[in-house]
Amino acid sequence: MAGLICLFTCQPGLKAQLCNHTVRGIVLDEHDTTALSYANIAIEGSDKIAQADSSGYYEIQGLCPGTYTFICSHIDCTPVKKRMTIGERFTELNFYPEHHVRELKQIVIRARSNHEVTSVRASIDAEQLTSLKTSSLSQSLRTLPGISVLSTGNNIEKPLIHGLYGSRIAIVQQASKLEDQQWGNEHAPSIDVLMFDKIEVIKGAASVRYGSKALAGAVILEQGPLYKQKEARHTLVATLQSNSPGLAASSIIEKGLGDHNNAGWKLGLGVQKNGDFMAPAFVLSNTGNTNLNGAFSIGKTGKKWDTRVTLTSRYTRSGLLLASQIHNQNDLERAIGSDRPLTERPWTLKIQAPCQEVIHSSAIYNGSYRWKEDHKIKINASYQHNNRKEFDVRRGGRTDIPAVNMNLHTGQIEVVDDHQWDETWSGSIGLTLLAQINQNVPNTQRRPIIPYYTLINPGIFVFQQANFDRITLEGGVRLDHQALDATYYDITQKRYEPHRKFTNGVASGGFSTVLWHQVNVRVNAGMAYRAPDVNELYSNGVHLSSASYEVGDPGLTAERSFKWITEISNDKDRQLNYSVSLFHQSFKNYIYQKPNGYVSTIAGLKLRYDYVQAPAELIGSDAWLNYRINPWATLQARASWIKGTNKETGKGIPLIPPFAAGAGLEIRLYKDKKSGKEGIFKVDADHTGRQKRYNAEELFRDPPGSYTLVNISLKIKGKNSRNTYELKCNNVFNTAYSNYLNNLRYFAPQEAGRNIICQYIYNF
Amino acid sequence: MKNKKNYLFGLLAIALTGLFSCKDDVKPINEEEVINEVTVTLRDGNNTVYTLSYKDADGDGPQSPQITSDKLPANTTLTGTLSLKNTLAEPEEDITEEIHNESDEHQFFYLWSGSPAPSVTYSDTDNNNRPVGLEITLTTHDAYEGTLNLVLRHQPNKDASGVAQGDITNAGGSTDVDLQFPVRVE
Numbered sequence: 032m033a034g035l036i037c038l039f040t041c042q043p044g045l046k047a048q049l050c051n052h053t054v055r056g057i058v059l060d061e062h063d064t065t066a067l068s069y070a071n072i073a074i075e076g077s078d079k080i081a082q083a084d085s086s087g088y089y090e091i092q093g094l095c096p097g098t099y100t101f102i103c104s105h106i107d108c109t110p111v112k113k114r115m116t117i118g119e120r121f122t123e124l125n126f127y128p129e130h131h132v133r134e135l136k137q138i139v140i141r142a143r144s145n146h147e148v149t150s151v152r153a154s155i156d157a158e159q160l161t162s163l164k165t166s167s168l169s170q171s172l173r174t175l176p177g178i179s180v181l182s183t184g185n186n187i188e189k190p191l192i193h194g195l196y197g198s199r200i201a202i203v204q205q206a207s208k209l210e211d212q213q214w215g216n217e218h219a220p221s222i223d224v225l226m227f228d229k230i231e232v233i234k235g236a237a238s239v240r241y242g243s244k245a246l247a248g249a250v251i252l253e254q255g256p257l258y259k260q261k262e263a264r265h266t267l268v269a270t271l272q273s274n275s276p277g278l279a280a281s282s283i284i285e286k287g288l289g290d291h292n293n294a295g296w297k298l299g300l301g302v303q304k305n306g307d308f309m310a311p312a313f314v315l316s317n318t319g320n321t322n323l324n325g326a327f328s329i330g331k332t333g334k335k336w337d338t339r340v341t342l343t344s345r346y347t348r349s350g351l352l353l354a355s356q357i358h359n360q361n362d363l364e365r366a367i368g369s370d371r372p373l374t375e376r377p378w379t380l381k382i383q384a385p386c387q388e389v390i391h392s393s394a395i396y397n398g399s400y401r402w403k404e405d406h407k408i409k410i411n412a413s414y415q416h417n418n419r420k421e422f423d424v425r426r427g428g429r430t431d432i433p434a435v436n437m438n439l440h441t442g443q444i445e446v447v448d449d450h451q452w453d454e455t456w457s458g459s460i461g462l463t464l465l466a467q468i469n470q471n472v473p474n475t476q477r478r479p480i481i482p483y484y485t486l487i488n489p490g491i492f493v494f495q496q497a498n499f500d501r502i503t504l505e506g507g508v509r510l511d512h513q514a515l516d517a518t519y520y521d522i523t524q525k526r527y528e529p530h531r532k533f534t535n536g537v538a539s540g541g542f543s544t545v546l547w548h549q550v551n552v553r554v555n556a557g558m559a560y561r562a563p564d565v566n567e568l569y570s571n572g573v574h575l576s577s578a579s580y581e582v583g584d585p586g587l588t589a590e591r592s593f594k595w596i597t598e599i600s601n602d603k604d605r606q607l608n609y610s611v612s613l614f615h616q617s618f619k620n621y622i623y624q625k626p627n628g629y630v631s632t633i634a635g636l637k638l639r640y641d642y643v644q645a646p647a648e649l650i651g652s653d654a655w656l657n658y659r660i661n662p663w664a665t666l667q668a669r670a671s672w673i674k675g676t677n678k679e680t681g682k683g684i685p686l687i688p689p690f691a692a693g694a695g696l697e698i699r700l701y702k703d704k705k706s707g708k709e710g711i712f713k714v715d716a717d718h719t720g721r722q723k724r725y726n727a728e729e730l731f732r733d734p735p736g737s738y739t740l741v742n743i744s745l746k747i748k749g750k751n752s753r754n755t756y757e758l759k760c761n762n763v764f765n766t767a768y769s770n771y772l773n774n775l776r777y778f779a780p781q782e783a784g785r786n787i788i789c790q791y792i793y794n795f
Numbered sequence: 796m797k798n799k800k801n802y803l804f805g806l807l808a809i810a811l812t813g814l815f816s817c818k819d820d821v822k823p824i825n826e827e828e829v830i831n832e833v834t835v836t837l838r839d840g841n842n843t844v845y846t847l848s849y850k851d852a853d854g855d856g857p858q859s860p861q862i863t864s865d866k867l868p869a870n871t872t873l874t875g876t877l878s879l880k881n882t883l884a885e886p887e888e889d890i891t892e893e894i895h896n897e898s899d900e901h902q903f904f905y906l907w908s909g910s911p912a913p914s915v916t917y918s919d920t921d922n923n924n925r926p927v928g929l930e931i932t933l934t935t936h937d938a939y940e941g942t943l944n945l946v947l948r949h950q951p952n953k954d955a956s957g958v959a960q961g962d963i964t965n966a967g968g969s970t971d972v973d974l975q976f977p978v979r980v981e
Contacts, residue, residue: 358970373967374950424950426828426901426971427893470817476827483821520823522856528818572855580855632855633830635973 050095056125070105149541150235165279177653179688183217195247207413210441221391228255239507258285274786277305306380310781317350350382359635405451436472458495482519506540535560609656621647646678683724690720735769903928909941939980947972
């Protein structure tokens with residue numbers, strides 16, 4: 032909570048000299064995700080003290096007019112002191128995130144950190160996050176508006192932000208970009224949510240902070256403030272589910288270190304084992320999954336230095352649908368013509384080829400040095416290693432030899448200077464460096480699809496923010512230089528050593544303001560150039576589990592994106608809470624795969640896909656609302672819509688999520704304020720439309736029809752939320768449907784059916 | 796505290812120098828499982844040899860394969876053997892042997908266009924007494940001009956209806972070889 036921001040707001044009222052003044056307000060965490068319940072608000076030199084309730088609200092009554100120093104302290108936060116003159120009958124004193132809703136005619140005093148606050152963000156709330164501890168990142172994010180999931184089968188999933196994915200999204204953990212062969216459609220992010228206390232998606236335009244690869248947005252994962260108490264804190268989450276049948280468990284332990292309450296550690300362990308998924312009419316053979324996670328973090332907060340080191344390691348073995356293993360156009364046509372997968376086997380926990388095995392390890396250092404109260408230097412460094420093995424059904428006993436075996440090493444370092452010049456102006460300057468190498472382990476007996484390469488990417492960014500009474504303005508620029516050297520052999524064993532250099536800029540700007548009745552407006556626009564990825568430049572060969580032959584183009588140029596997004600929303604603690612956003616993104620030289628006839632091979636004809644560039648455009652809108660009908664019932668609704676156009680053909684772009692809308696009703700069955708015992712029932716319906724905009728030449732099969740899924744859940748919280756039990760049923764009616772965003776929909780005409788989930792959470 | 800920073804930069808420098816030392820270690824991959832030569836050798840009662848041959852000197856590369864086929868005599872019973880090779884690997888790989896060793900998981904299908912097409916029966920079996928198709932008996936009928944589509948399926952369902960008789964319809968599995976030979980019977 033190093034960057035806890037204070038914001039004072041005062042409402043004009045009648046002047047009075049009596050000691051009947053009241054200070055009240057809300058304490059929310061740094062990024063407005065959750066209320067900081069039970070924070071203490073004290074007045075220096077007085078015995079007056081108040082504690083915020085579970086929604087973060089507090090009140091101190093009976094104050095005389097005068098000037099006081101307020102101290103806001105919370106178990107996980109550095110105390111914040113603010114001096115304030117009380118002259119009005121009621122004074123609002125909110126402890127808020129950096130940019131938040133402010134009332135009209137308010138006086139604003141703030142100490143803020145340099146974040147891109149005018150970007151449109153969405154985050155997962157803390158309680159939901161705990162119950163997602165045993166889920167994948169993509170599953171966790173899919174609940175957010177504007178976020179969809181691109182899947183390959185049933186357990187390999189990657190997030191889509193406003194219709195874009197892969198190399199166009201930055202996934203950032205503890206200020207370090209995840210580098211894990213993210214270019215592949217069938218490569219799920221090698222990250223586990225276990226250790227993180229905050230997951231946020233930035234849907235805004237180009238991010239100066241995270242570079243050109245964030246041109247579609249960024250997913251930010253961060254650990255909460257260091258836990259420094261002597262008594263250990265444990266969280267245990269266990270999940271049992273019916274489809275795919277399996278078990279997942281995770282455990283988190285946190286404990287303080289030493290006698291000074293300034294150091295602590297956190298250990299997270301997770302395990303997951305699932306068998307084959309089941310569609311209503313058949314078994315989705317070989318879609319099991321095994322996951323092992325371990326992470327350890329240790330840190331210290333000093334007078335000047337804050338330091339934290341995080342180590343993570345994750346092992347994943349995921350099966351790919353058996354029926355997806357096809358080798359030519361005829362096989363594909365057979366698969367599409369069939370109403371069940373071409374290859375089936377009885378249900379099992381076993382995972383056989385085709386499958387993937389990924390081990391991702393990282394070591395991350397986060398340091399921050401407080402020069403002065405308003406001047407900080409941050410140093411973030413990391414090393415990541417990603418080993419990716421893909422197993423194919425092969426002849427001659429080669430099935431156990433990986434067909435793809437790559438080692439990706441990435442080192443990153445950034446130094447950022449954060450400066451608060453005065454009450455209005457603040458800014459930061461940063462230097463970043465990324466160095467990466469991809470090595471192919473030579474025993475595969477297959478020509479690697481991605482060459483050996485080295486990438487050096489130094490970058491510099493400048494960011495400025497101005498906070499006026501009701502308006503925040505910000506802008507930044509970034510420059511990246513990328514030097515990419517690859518080495519590979521073509522099919523005739525001829526050696527190539529291409530060098531490419533790209534120098535690309537990112538620029539973004541935005542403003543946010545408050546209109547009336549806490550209506551918040553954010554406008555954000557940005558331009559970014561993304562250098563082509565290695566696969567787009569140099570891939571040449573058959574891609575696993577597909578009947579296609581991919582051909583890169585070494586002459587591709589950087590794609591340019593211009594995105595503009597506007598959001599209108601209101602404050603979180605209102606009876607009616609809503610957000611509506613609208614975006615437009617245009618691309619020059621948008622890189623995509625275009626079919627280009629067939630390649631004749633001994634195994635028959637394979638579709639040839641070339642990487643090409645074309646102008647493209649995306650327009651879309653997300654909306655959601657939360658309406659508290661009464662203390663016992665809350666109505667939720669959400670919708671998102673995107674239209675993607677290839678400006679050259681005038682037709683749709685592949686893999687743009689179809690229109691989706693959902694509604695839910697949450698009913699609190701009972702609640703005991705004292706003990707915190709609570710029972711919540713929830714029913715949800717999610718409708719997904721049919722994608723009507725597509726280019727028939729770019730798809731093997733037309734997009735599937737629309738479908739509606741109904742989910743219900745019952746949650747029982749025990750005393751002080753020590754024990755939480757949840758019983759969920761997803762796809763209650765066992766609806767048979769096909770998902771347009773599943774790369775393997777050609778090989779299995781149905782997705783997984785009904786899933787019953789039991790979850791137990793224990794905090795002690 | 797300055798030391799800490801220096802230490803980090805030092806680590807990065809070491810990592811960077813490590814990165815650049817292995818470019819020369821990148822060697823071409825010996826792709827052993829490629830099939831680039833397929834030969835069907837047919838013999839009549841007099842031991843006269845007729846061959847259908849497919850050769851692709853650069854595998855999946857840009858060069859077109861060479862396909863040749865001998866004219867077959869009409870109304871004759873021929874015994875046939877199939878040979879598959881990878882001549883791109885060093886040393887050359889005999890794929891026939893590989894398929895023979897995994898005969899449970901493989902089956903060849905001989906599919907003809909038009910009529911009166913020659914007929915093929917399997918002469919070999921796997922461990923489960925099901926056909927493989929490396930050895931066949933081919934019987935020609937009257938004069939014919941058409942195409943033989945030779946298909947090798949990996950992991951077919953050999954129990955499915957018609958598969959043991961050489962009908963590919965229900966075979967399933969994935970395709971390892973799918974070739975077209977022009978055939979003339981005179």
